Amino acid sequence: MNYLQKSIAVAFMSAMFTSEAVSGEAGSDQSAIADGSKVTVEYTLALPDKTIVETNVGKEPISYTQGNHEIIPGLEKALAGLKAGDKKHVTITPEDAYGPYDEQKKVTVTKEQVPPEVKVGTRLRAQNGMEAKVVSIDGNSVVVDTNHPLAGKSLVFDINVLKVEKQGAKPVE
Numbered sequence: 164m165n166y167l168q169k170s171i172a173v174a175f176m177s178a179m180f181t182s183e184a185v186s187g188e189a190g191s192d193q194s195a196i197a198d199g200s201k202v203t204v205e206y207t208l209a210l211p212d213k214t215i216v217e218t219n220v221g222k223e224p225i226s227y228t229q230g231n232h233e234i235i236p237g238l239e240k241a242l243a244g245l246k247a248g249d250k251k252h253v254t255i256t257p258e259d260a261y262g263p264y265d266e267q268k269k270v271t272v273t274k275e276q277v278p279p280e281v282k283v284g285t286r287l288r289a290q291n292g293m294e295a296k297v298v299s300i301d302g303n304s305v306v307v308d309t310n311h312p313l314a315g316k317s318l319v320f321d322i323n324v325l326k327v328e329k330q331g332a333k334p335v336e
Contacts, residue, residue: 193246194327198230202242203326209319211254216313224325235260238320247327255318264315270295274303281305 196202203226207218219225227233229243237259245251257263277287277297285297287307295307 193248194329196229196242196245196324196327197329199330200229201326201328201330202227202229202324204242205323205325207321209321211317211319213319216318220323226326235318237318238322241320242322242324245322245324245327247324249324251320251322251324253320253322255320257315257317260316260318261311261314264310268309268314269298269306270309271304271306274300274305277305277307 194200203224205218205220205222205224207220208216210216229239232239235255237255238253240259241251241253241255281287281297281300283297283299287295287297289295293309294311295309296312297305298308299306
């Protein structure tokens with residue numbers, strides 16, 4: 164390599180490094196997810212066996228406020244510090260999601276306390292909003308399970324952070 168080629172190569176490398184440094188500095192202005200941030204995400208929720216539970220990819224994204232306990236605790240912890248444009252694959256344990264499955268949350272009620280058309284597998288909602296699933300019917304007794312449907316399960320999330328807004332600030336996308 165002659166002197167001119169070396170000079171061009173050095174100038175080119177300097178330009179590349181300068182460009183990377185500028186990009187990095189611009190990225191540092193992005194707001195990281197912290198308590199009080201309004202966060203907008205798209206996500207796919209699956210079970211460890213890769214069964215998709217739900218997704219909003221290609222649909223309306225969801226927004227929540229970090230630290231307000233609007234999403235499960237393990238996911239809130241996993242998202243802390245991420246910025247708009249970040250993607251994360253994370254597995255949340257049952258303890259940090261909907262809790263362990265609790266056999267004591269199976270309750271026996273009389274048939275008069277449930278709609279007449281119920282069968283095993285029917286999902287019910289009480290007037291107070293509590294949900295339950297009919298697990299057995301025996302004569303006049305109906306056993307309902309009030310555990311969350313995902314209790315006792317590890318949850319696998321693929322998250323794409325779309326926007327992070329600090330309270331009183333403009334969104335960073």
